Amino acid sequence: MGYKLLGANVSPYVRKCRAYLAEKGIAYTYEAVSPFSPPPGFRDISPLGRIPVLLDGDRPIADSTVICLYLERCNPTPALHPADPYLYAHALWIEEFMDGGMMPFAGPLVFRPLVLGPIAMKQPVTPTIKADALKVVETSIHPQWDYLEKELADKLFFVGDMLTIADIAVASGHVNLRHADVSPDANRWPKLAAFLTRMYARPSFAALLAEETKPWDQREILRAV
Numbered sequence: 110m111g112y113k114l115l116g117a118n119v120s121p122y123v124r125k126c127r128a129y130l131a132e133k134g135i136a137y138t139y140e141a142v143s144p145f146s147p148p149p150g151f152r153d154i155s156p157l158g159r160i161p162v163l164l165d166g167d168r169p170i171a172d173s174t175v176i177c178l179y180l181e182r183c184n185p186t187p188a189l190h191p192a193d194p195y196l197y198a199h200a201l202w203i204e205e206f207m208d209g210g211m212m213p214f215a216g217p218l219v220f221r222p223l224v225l226g227p228i229a230m231k232q233p234v235t236p237t238i239k240a241d242a243l244k245v246v247e248t249s250i251h252p253q254w255d256y257l258e259k260e261l262a263d264k265l266f267f268v269g270d271m272l273t274i275a276d277i278a279v280a281s282g283h284v285n286l287r288h289a290d291v292s293p294d295a296n297r298w299p300k301l302a303a304f305l306t307r308m309y310a311r312p313s314f315a316a317l318l319a320e321e322t323k324p325w326d327q328r329e330i331l332r333a334v
């Protein structure tokens with residue numbers, strides 16, 4: 110029966126799973142599901158009402174972190190979780206830093222008012238809304254970029270010398286910020302900026318970005334506010 114992923118492109122957690130599937134070379138079908146107007150019975154497979162959900166045949170798995178760990182266990186090569194126990198834990202930590210640390214600011218306080226609001230909720234971006242969102246970027250996300258810059262140091266990848274879930278999670282979360290015209294300045298965070306450029310150029314992310322360019326990419330509109 111194969112894998113089916115349920116979710117919406119706008120979600121960093123769905124994007125993380127799709128990039129993970131692509132990097133593993135795993136075939137899957139994708140079904141658009143909004144958590145705000147879910148199909149009947151959605152809570153039976155996603156008890157918290159959230160996306161993504163992976164169906165392995167008729168067996169549901171909720172939560173992007175759990176989904177990626179499940180995929181890793183079922184499809185061990187190419188490995189996207191390190192074998193070394195400490196590096197494994199560190200990769201999961203970087204993933205959590207993004208999902209539980211940056212996204213609670215980047216999602217509801219930046220992406221939602223600057224991108225989701227005007228496109229999906231008929232809430233235009235005013236100068237005040239934009240200034241409030243940029244304040245969140247400065248006070249909450251800039252220190253997180255400092256941390257990521259230091260963590261990356263002179264490496265190509267966040268953990269060890271291979272692509273891992275850590276890199277996928279960092280890139281996936283930043284796509285939402287990028288849609289809102291928010292990206293780390295290469296003068297201040299050169300390593301992180303170069304890392305994101307490399308990640309977005311990988312076929313996994315390039316394909317997702319191409320799918321998302323419209324309607325989620327608001328950069329031109331935002332520059333005019």
Ligand SMILES: N[C@@H](CCC(=O)N[C@@H](CS)C(=O)NCC(=O)O)C(=O)O
Binds near residue numbers: 119120121144158208
């Ligand atoms: N920890 C979850 C978070 C998933 C999540 O919060 N998804 C959002 C969309 S980006 C959602 O479904 N929100 C609807 C809700 O919480 O009611 C994961 O990693 O999958």
